[in-house]
Amino acid sequence: MKTNSHFAHYALILLGLTLAGSHSVQANPHEYLLDNGLKLIVKEDHRSPVVIHHIWYKVGSMDETNGTTGVAHALEHMMFKGTAEVPPGEFSRRIAAVGGRENAFTSRDYTAYYQQLHQRHLPMAMALESDRMSHLLLTEEEFSKEIQVVMEERRLRTDDQPRSLLYEKMIATAFQTHPYRRPVIGWMNDLEHMQVSDNQEWYNRWYAPNNAVLVVVGDVDPENVLALTKQHYGKANARPLPGIAERKPQAEPPQVGIKRLRVKAPAKLPYLLMGYKAPTLSDPQNEWEPYALEILAGVLDGHASARLNRALVREARIAISVGAGYSAIARGPGMFYFDGTPSEDKTIDELEQSIRAEISQIVESGITAAELARVKAQVVAAHVYQLDSMFSQAMQIGRLESAGLSHRDADTILKGLQAVQAKQVQEVAKKYLIDDFLTVATLDPQPLTGATSTRPDTTQLRH
Template identity: 60%
Template sequence: MLATIIALAIGQVALKAQAADTHEYKLDNGLRVIVQEDHRAPVVVSQVWYRAGSIDEVNGKTGVAHVLEHMMFKGTKQIKPGQFSRLIAAAGGRENAFTGTDYTAYYQQLEKSQLPLSFKLEADRMANLELTKEEFSKEIRVVMEERRWRTDDKPQGMLNEQFNAIAFQAHPYGRPIVGWMNDLENMTFEDAREWYHHWYTPSNAILVVAGDVKGDEVYKLAKQYFGPIRPHALPARKPQLEPQQIGERRTVVKVPAELPSILMGFHVPVLQDADKDWEPYALEILAGVLDGNASARLNQNLVRQQQLAVDVGASYDMIQRGQVGLFELEGTPSEGKTVAELEAALLEQVERIKQDGVTEEELQRVKAQVIAADVYQRDSVFYQAMRIGRLETTGFSWRTLDSYPAKLSAVTPQQVQEVARKYLIKDTLSVATLDPQPIDPNAKPKGKPHEH
């Protein structure tokens, strides 16, 4: 109990400090600017988030959001292909980008005096990207290599992809972010250009800056570099909901691998109303009861005591723009044990919580652990910006962070038991098992690592 009180107190102090040092602005063209001041070191992180990810793609063009992310490094009228990265490196910084289901983001981390360089380059490619057929034909091959490297060559990557495909049969979350290979093989220069012109506009972007800066100074810089960019109307976004699952789904993935494994998921709700919802917080606590550290139930019972598994896990993410979520369980059976035995054991742990609930001591441990981790992660300037960007692009305010510790602390043992009983049921369960096939010692990787 004492640990929870201390962690909550620390969290509330940290959140009050963040709220005082966080500033929000909006340019005339619709670009939102959020600045998180942190003056502990003379560094700054600048991130541009676009509210466009694989969730916005259509069948036949999967992977185009990620392809466009690659093309954003291929030059403008002023910047030659590859020069963006060289300029940031010459300034002593680092940069990269990532594509998710709900967003695409680009970032630079620099010494604070170099922030104008970051803004100049990002504003330039937001408005003036030069998409050429020559560069596209080169980069699409790089993306296909990346898919081979990250998915086709990785048993766990194949398992995850097939699991999502059965867990989401109508919702775009069932499609891989990197895209299906057939779609990549048939993607055109026009597909990438269409994506850029549809979604890359100031009114669909959020500029997040964290570090040793002043809010008003960042705002002036943003107006200088991003302000002249003219916005355009966005395409209409149609609701994309997953029909109610009415029975268990299963798939078996047979690929060369050393060990079998299992991935299971139940359909559960995600956060929609940050003020009123309580179930997502109870589900997050439930995941912590099952997983999170060496004393959590899955590791304690299945790895240490019963020695059924070499590793196990439980996970849940309450922040999803697609308004659908999964509560996942996974594991790798120990030598001499089967996937079926491990599956039964994982489900048994869930049933125990349904029947007997969780103890107050267990609940307090998890709350302290989750809240303390949340507080300590704020030590990273990059992570501070990431939290803000992800919340804002998925439809929530960064102010949602203010209530997070209190919401978790308010969860009761009865609520944890209630969400387990209500949502972790067989009719909403999807199961993917990895059936390892013999590994050819002479086989070469299909793909290779990539650079943007």
Template identity: 55%
Template structure:
């Protein structure tokens, strides 16, 4: 569990009637275009290998869903592989594989994205396929009924049969009152059981439009040529008015929330989550989110970070510990610490050790040498990430979906280098307090015997 900047891998002027391009002297290998139908195109040149990553990002994720239809964003992701008038169900993946490429898709709280990685001469072919299903998705009710069973089985295997996932699901549902972040991306089972093909079609018609999409292409490409091909395939799609997005501002929390989950597991687990601020678009000079990023790294940014060193190696109260914080996102954010208990240790002991480690930072701060080491590590990891063409496309797309520009990435990294130990200490003192805390505990239950398990095996269809 790491922060956004730690997790994600991080012009010329051209004008015509249907597109414009912006250029930045600091990043001459990145080019941004806007098509007349509202689609944004970002091209990152990287000529080190004859390959290209092609990604389409729709700014529609689980946070855009409404009660009773949770999980529909993820279900539609599945249905996008079920064919168009030109491409039969199941043929999309086969056609990408036939040109030596790999492809997949993923849904998050903030967006849904589709990608292909191919040899550069095959870019036109996968772009044609992706543009086709942006406008011409066509699946029947029978296809939907088969696929919704696959999604329900996915929920069973990845959530209901996974104690850590169950704990996180209950944590989010307890921490948030108003924000749609309280719903799981995969959806609640009852909503999946009652979902209809019409729900998926409505989602597609509402959100899968060029004016709600960003195409990111990274690799060994010529931006001028890419723009022409994108105009050819994506330019025909029509813009459409998007649904009104309600703000759904999360009410201020006024005290500790607690939830207990009983599930088969080998050991107890503890998760502690605090309400914290995030970085806002246009306000890149807000120091608190950067300080929280660095606090997460102080606690869990490397093998000998504070929590791992104290709780795992010295006190041996937990088997593992993780810290999570996303500085950029569309919705509200949590600063999360999660652990699983070591044999013979209790949740109360783990919570006490975590609180003690946090109090040490609140009372005494962190060393300047400690913070410098973390900053160097962040920069070095960023350099390594940019060795990956796909990683560059991921970083650009995820940043854009959160409401920022790819131009902000380096600004954020530079700003983080200016944060002081006193600022890290200040945010820990200000935000890691009980009034904004939610605690989730997994109470482990005995697992079924191997004999009874054999009669209850399930497999994804």
């Protein structure tokens, strides 16, 4: 499965599902809280006899400390290595035997596991997933093999991918103290010295029902799902979680000037990456700036007629490709990104200045009514399209919940985007797209040694 990039236009991904605002059992989705603290959210979708079963743990790489970076992702791998009841490899074998799909993913903010299968096999998926929530067996033998897989994943996805490497080093430069500066996959030196005990400690600390959200979407009856959840997950014991003193917010200090870095790596073409620090969404009901930033990203990118593609690729031919992106949904600080590859007869500096010129034009003159209407129409279209995918519905619910928001905020977010005015888009461009918030990273291509180039990944998958 392809991983998600910061350069996707998340406004069109995260806002596709309107959720009911009522807390009653008649609402769809249906929300329940077990005695052990596990939150269950069930979304009925009876169009096909399929069910999506997701368990989201509210812990990711931002909760790691120096010396053990990558442990959240390493444990994700180890979660498939068995329990007393389910030997290594048996979890995946059983899911595949009934025609199902399963995988897992780790991000800065959360770690999640899923199965997609026929609805009659939901009890099996719950039995397997709840078993490893409480009874995972971590052995030195299995860990010593799997950590080699993790290190190879880092080599293939970051060290040998020039754009991914550039992104990693850019983030480590942009953030001075916030744990977002550390890569999800972990630093290689930390992986080389990681112990199975690091994984055990992480599992004991964070993998508890009171730190998890179970999301079930599909052809199900909510009350039956609740009964199954109590039967399987209800056996897990709640555990004390790290308190406020141990889980400090680690607010990023103000940046006081532009940061620049150049990375040498084997590549065919140069590449430019620009990131402006920007806020993320914490109060969907009362904030408007994150919504305006989402609209701004849509004006600049996300469509053939968007400003950057039209002006810099098709008209001026400054760039082969150019884009912008922003995500309002995160536990930590956000960034507004620009990236691009200059045309053969153009330089990185010329591309940067051209992007800056497009920013200045919006700061000085704003956006048009037609541009605003187009982006809002895209948001509404995505709202409709996402209903076609049970998996996308489950992903949206889990992401909102894991970011400290609620699945009920989806309606509020959609309305917030639709309420954005053109002058607000101009205001956020003027306020946040400034040098004091900017980090610029450039890829200096070196002779190729077999490396390939892809967009940077921010989420690492098991497969």
